[in-house]
Structure formats: structure tokens, C-alpha cells
Amino acid sequence: MVQHESSKVEFKREYSDTIRRSVIAFANSDGGCIIVGIADDGEVYGVADVDVTLSRIASTIRDSILPDVTLFTRCDPEIMDGKKVIRIDVQRGTARPYYWKEKGIRPEGVFVRQGASSVPASPAAILQMIGESGEGRYEEARSFNQDLTFTQTAAFFRKRGLAFGKAQMQTLHFIGNDGMYSNLAWMLSDQCVHSIKLAVFEGAEKSVFRDRRELSGSLLKQVADAYEFIDRLNRTRSDFQGLDRVDSRDYPPEAIREGLLNLVVHRDYSFSAASLISLFEDRLEMISVGGLLPGIQLSDIELGVSVLRNRNLADVFYRLRLIEAYGTGLLKIRECYRGAPQQPVLAVSDNAFKLTLYNRNRLAADNQAAAPAAPRLASEREQAVLRLIARKGRVTRKDVESECDIAVGTAVNLLRAMLDKRMIVKVGLGKNTAYRSKD
Structure with a gap:
């Protein structure tokens, strides 16, 4: 028997609740064993009442650690130096990160092995474990933050006469099979850390700021707030055709709406960068991280092909009737600009995309100015x-x-x-x- 502690072995002179910290650390790392009845220096003291201690250990592992780690643990009595001890073998778990139920998925509740010690995991390590245990999509992985509220999202559901309770959360994949909130829930919670930044510039260059905002909270609220902000600046030009007055907005409201929905639904939320919206005198730009998915080309998107990066998020928007049909957003935007001298432009890089909408009234005014005009007194x-x-x-x-x-x-x-x-x-x-x- 090894008579010293290591990254794979830990001694406990007697049972205490700190055993759960060691079990969590081994399950989150490469596994190991805990031996109850041996002091830190390797001296064997034994366990007075093995049956009672075994029961307490089993209860602690079952009731205070999430997700369920019992399938990866085994407790057995052994004889060492003529004394009874208890050996707890812990395998590396498949649903990491494991954490102390009362503390949640945060450093004070998630532990890993560091040498012969069990220490709090760093936020970066926790996120890495969450990513490794996910099902391949960010929105489906377990949320780092489990203390979530949904005041803003619930208001959207109420406004549309839709129920929003635990059953709906499970159906919409806010809650995973493990009973924990997913990243989708985090994205639509009041605590969402992903944001949209808006900036208004004077002229056609990013040299002079006129105004700026950063929107936070549920992605649903961010879309609504972004639309309201842009709409306030979306001026109306009035012309007369005979006796009829014709009003025209700088940017078609439907194009702005579709652009915002695409900005949010198709974003890659595994990146921490904010989505950017820039309003100039002559154009509106929307930039978001997340290039095209493998096998898809820009020409496919322009034809109406829809391959969703965030399928569950899109389903929520569809349920709320914010999205009518997948793959129609860009087509609707182009329809809004039919006959305009400058068409919308969608540019895509490896890790981002940018939609540019041009100011129709500015274009019309420029074209009018280019034409010779009779002098006016x-x-x-x-x-x-x-x-x-x-x-x-x-x-x-x-x-x-x-x-x-x-x-x-x-x-x-x-x-x-x-x-x-x-x-x-x-x-x-x-x-x-x-x-x-x-x-």
C-alpha cells in the first residue's frame, strides 16, 4: 500500500463532510481514491464503526454532489495494519463539472486535484469542462450560472398569450436531461452576459461619436431595445406625388427587424465578443461573431438555405412568432430594397459576418442632387x-x-x-x- 498522499490518493483520519470535496475533485480530474482511517502522515488509525461510516459516506455522495456521481464511486471496507479502514474509489466522471450542490457551478463549489490537494477550479477550467461534456452545441451545454431568473423572457411569452413554466422550459430546452439550466436558458435569462453594442456616428466614418449604448439582459429584450433605439433615429422623408403624400423611412423597418433577428439567432455564443451595430449618415452596419457553418457558402445563404447554429434559440423565436419561416430573412431584406440604387450587402469572414443596409433617402437625395436643377428664388x-x-x-x-x-x-x-x-x-x-x- 502507498503510505503517502498524491494526486491520486488522499487520507482522512476520520469521516467528515470534507470528503465530498475530495470526491468532486477526483471525479473532475483523473480519478483516485480516498482512504478513511489513515492520518495525513500515513499512520493507520482505523474506523471505529465501519457500517455507520459507510452509510454516512454514501449519503454525502448521493445527496450533496451534482450531477449524480454514484455510478463513478465505490466504497469498500479493508484491513490495513490489522485495523479496519474504508476505501472510496472515484473514477473520472462523464458529466463534468461535478459540484457541491449547495454552492453551485462556481469555483467555491467545483474542485479539481492539484498535486495532493483538492482546490477550487478556476472559471476557465469550469467552462472547459462544461464545453467538453456538452452535446456539440453551445446552447445545449450546461450553463456556468445556475442562479437564473426569466422576468424579461416571461413578459414576452405573456404578451403573446403563451405559457412559460417549468414544463415549457423543458420542452424548449432551457432545462437539460440533468435538470440543470442550459446555456440557452442563460442566453434568455435576465443574467445573460452576451450583449449588443450600438453606436451612432456623425458622417460616414467612425471618427466622431454622436451616441452609444450597450444592451444586456435576455436576448429577446436586447432585440426589442435595439429595434426601438434604431427606430428613433430612422427618419421619415415626405414627398408628394400629385395630390398624394408619400412617406419613406431611411431604412425599411422590416429590413431592420430581419437584420436584428439574424444578428441574434445566427451568432456564435461560444465567443465573448459583443454584437455591434453602427449607424452612419448613409448606412447601417450589423456585425456579429460566427462565420458560416462547415459546408455552407455565402451563395447558399443568399438563395435562402438555412442551417441553424442555434436551433433551440431559433425555435424560441419561432414560438414567439418573431420568426415566420427559416431562411427567409435575407430574402425579405432584399425585397425591401427592390429598385433601390444600392442593395444590402452581406459580407462573411471565417469568424464573423456583417450586414450593411443603405439609407434609401440619402441615396435618393444624392441622385437628385446629381441631376441638373432649375434655380429657385x-x-x-x-x-x-x-x-x-x-x-x-x-x-x-x-x-x-x-x-x-x-x-x-x-x-x-x-x-x-x-x-x-x-x-x-x-x-x-x-x-x-x-x-x-x-x-
């Missing part, structure tokens, strides 16, 4: 605005109201007419909107 109010700009450099709508002594609606129409005549240009967004001379 400025009205008295327009001349007053131009003189005001000459004095101040740039003016706001309120400046125009005061200078011309006109109401809000009249000032808006005046400035819109001057923009259409290309007498002035608009700078800034939202509350920072101003107007300056075209030259």
Missing part, C-alpha cells in the same frame, strides 16, 4: 434663415422659430423645404440637430 423667410446662419454659423429649429416668429410646424416645413432645395444642410441627430449653409 429664396422666399423672404428662407432669406431670413440664410442671414441668421451667416451670423451664427449654424442654427436650430428654435432659432428659426424665434427669428421668423413662426410656430413649430411652420419652422419644420420651412427647414424641410430649404433642405429639399439644397439651400442648407442638416448636421447632428436628435436633440443635437442643427442646420448650416450648404457651402
Whole structure:
């Protein structure tokens, strides 16, 4: 018999609850044995009541360690130096990480062997074990965080008249066969660590920030918040065709919606990088990690082929009627831009993809500006605005109201007419909107 402790052997002079820490460590590492009745220095003391101690050990292993590790343990009494001891053999488990039930899947509850000691596992080691024990897809692996709440996701289900209880969670794969939350549950929980970052830039380059946001929480809420943020900045241009007024948004709302859904559903969540949305004066870019799946080419995607990286996540969106049919997103986006001079562009690299939507009103204005136009005489109010700009450099709508002594609606129409005549240009967004001379 080996009379010293090692990475595979540990001594316990008597039974204590710390035995579970050693069992967990061996099951998470390469296996080993625990011998109860031997001191750390190798001296054999024996076990006074073997039957009672065996029962306590079995109860501790069965009741305080998850997932069930009993299939990988065996407890037997032995005689050493004429005294009764108990040998606990532990094999490396197949459902790692094993953890102390009361502590959960975190360093204080997950242990590994380090030399002759059982020590808390690092977060990186825990994640690696989770990945190794998964079924090949990130969304199906056991979540690192088991303290999850679903306030935001439950609200989406209620809004659509759908039940959202434990039975639905199991059906939708929020809960795995081991009774634990999956990464899908983590992604749709209030504690989701994956995020969407939005940025608004002045002009067509990433040189001057106008605004920025970072969205967190359930992926469902992130999609809704991202759409609301973009929609507030999605301006409307009004034209008249005869007696009819025709309103046109910078970006088709349906294209934005489909782009956001694709951004979230097809992302590779095994990467920690955030999804990025950038809004420029002339375009909207959506960038997410996760290239094409093996065997799929960009031309296949453009034809409507749908191969889901996150099948269960897509099923949740389908259940909530956010997705109508798989593989139609890009086709819907292109339909929104039918006849537009600049079509949406989908670019794919090995580990990321980018969807670019172009500002339709900006394109129309640029095309109109390129065409020769008859000179127009400025009205008295327009001349007053131009003189005001000459004095101040740039003016706001309120400046125009005061200078011309006109109401809000009249000032808006005046400035819109001057923009259409290309007498002035608009700078800034939202509350920072101003107007300056075209030259």
C-alpha cells in the first residue's frame, strides 16, 4: 500500500463532510481514491464503526454532489495494519463539472486535484469542462450560472398569450436531461452576459461619436431595445406625388427587424465578443461573431438555405412568432430594397459576418442632387434663415422659430423645404440637430 498522499490518493483520519470535496475533485480530474482511517502522515488509525461510516459516506455522495456521481464511486471496507479502514474509489466522471450542490457551478463549489490537494477550479477550467461534456452545441451545454431568473423572457411569452413554466422550459430546452439550466436558458435569462453594442456616428466614418449604448439582459429584450433605439433615429422623408403624400423611412423597418433577428439567432455564443451595430449618415452596419457553418457558402445563404447554429434559440423565436419561416430573412431584406440604387450587402469572414443596409433617402437625395436643377428664388423667410446662419454659423429649429416668429410646424416645413432645395444642410441627430449653409 502507498503510505503517502498524491494526486491520486488522499487520507482522512476520520469521516467528515470534507470528503465530498475530495470526491468532486477526483471525479473532475483523473480519478483516485480516498482512504478513511489513515492520518495525513500515513499512520493507520482505523474506523471505529465501519457500517455507520459507510452509510454516512454514501449519503454525502448521493445527496450533496451534482450531477449524480454514484455510478463513478465505490466504497469498500479493508484491513490495513490489522485495523479496519474504508476505501472510496472515484473514477473520472462523464458529466463534468461535478459540484457541491449547495454552492453551485462556481469555483467555491467545483474542485479539481492539484498535486495532493483538492482546490477550487478556476472559471476557465469550469467552462472547459462544461464545453467538453456538452452535446456539440453551445446552447445545449450546461450553463456556468445556475442562479437564473426569466422576468424579461416571461413578459414576452405573456404578451403573446403563451405559457412559460417549468414544463415549457423543458420542452424548449432551457432545462437539460440533468435538470440543470442550459446555456440557452442563460442566453434568455435576465443574467445573460452576451450583449449588443450600438453606436451612432456623425458622417460616414467612425471618427466622431454622436451616441452609444450597450444592451444586456435576455436576448429577446436586447432585440426589442435595439429595434426601438434604431427606430428613433430612422427618419421619415415626405414627398408628394400629385395630390398624394408619400412617406419613406431611411431604412425599411422590416429590413431592420430581419437584420436584428439574424444578428441574434445566427451568432456564435461560444465567443465573448459583443454584437455591434453602427449607424452612419448613409448606412447601417450589423456585425456579429460566427462565420458560416462547415459546408455552407455565402451563395447558399443568399438563395435562402438555412442551417441553424442555434436551433433551440431559433425555435424560441419561432414560438414567439418573431420568426415566420427559416431562411427567409435575407430574402425579405432584399425585397425591401427592390429598385433601390444600392442593395444590402452581406459580407462573411471565417469568424464573423456583417450586414450593411443603405439609407434609401440619402441615396435618393444624392441622385437628385446629381441631376441638373432649375434655380429657385429664396422666399423672404428662407432669406431670413440664410442671414441668421451667416451670423451664427449654424442654427436650430428654435432659432428659426424665434427669428421668423413662426410656430413649430411652420419652422419644420420651412427647414424641410430649404433642405429639399439644397439651400442648407442638416448636421447632428436628435436633440443635437442643427442646420448650416450648404457651402
